[in-house]
Amino acid sequence: MIEKLAEQLVNLTVKQVGELATLLKKEYGIEPYSSVKSEDFSNKKEKILEKKEKSIFNIILKSSGNSKLSVVKLVKEITGKGLKESKNLVDNIPSVLKESINKKEAEDLKNKFEEIGAEIELK
Template sequence: MIEKLAEQLVNLTVKQVNELAIFLKKEYGIEPSNSNTRGLEPLVDSSKKESSSSKEEKNIFNLILKSSGNSKLSVVKLVKEITGKGLKESKELVDNLPNVLIKESVDKKEAENLKNKFEEIGAEVELK
């Protein structure tokens, strides 16, 4: 039985080895170490680095209004100020909630500032 298991492990593809490592970590809390996996850890770590670096690289966001909260008029005014649209157009945007794109391709700092402004008046905003 041990010989068959060893043969199966030796014949795993790189993808299967990564899946096994993830499964063992998730189900049993077992993480690969350099001493007993001979090359398994770099494969797992590279996938972690890719996902974390893709999160770090995101510097441009779209500002999406999810809810106007209790102060709809204040939200309409802020939408008007941010978008440069007229009062009627801004009101129509706020009336078409949820998931209304307020501003796209905004840098991280500006997106956070705008999100904070909306949240201060009770609106719910998402950055994507």
């Protein structure tokens, strides 16, 4: 008997599966496991992503603003590169100035750049 039932279930059309799911839900309060599971997983994944805060950042120069010379000097200071290399970074925007730094340092550097009119993105 179980084998026949299994064979009948396997041979159902998509429409018949939908009708079966509706009937099971309406008459018996049974929802298909896969749809409940995927909804639960989606909700949990969203909550985990909201809770997980990024802690490592790259500093990207998006604009030097009006004070290009000040930005070049600051780039030179934080990167340890020479004047010519620092100027090239500022001239070729967007430029990654520092990679893999912690949140506090990234925010401090971003504030320094913004004080002199530069636009910084943290990624």
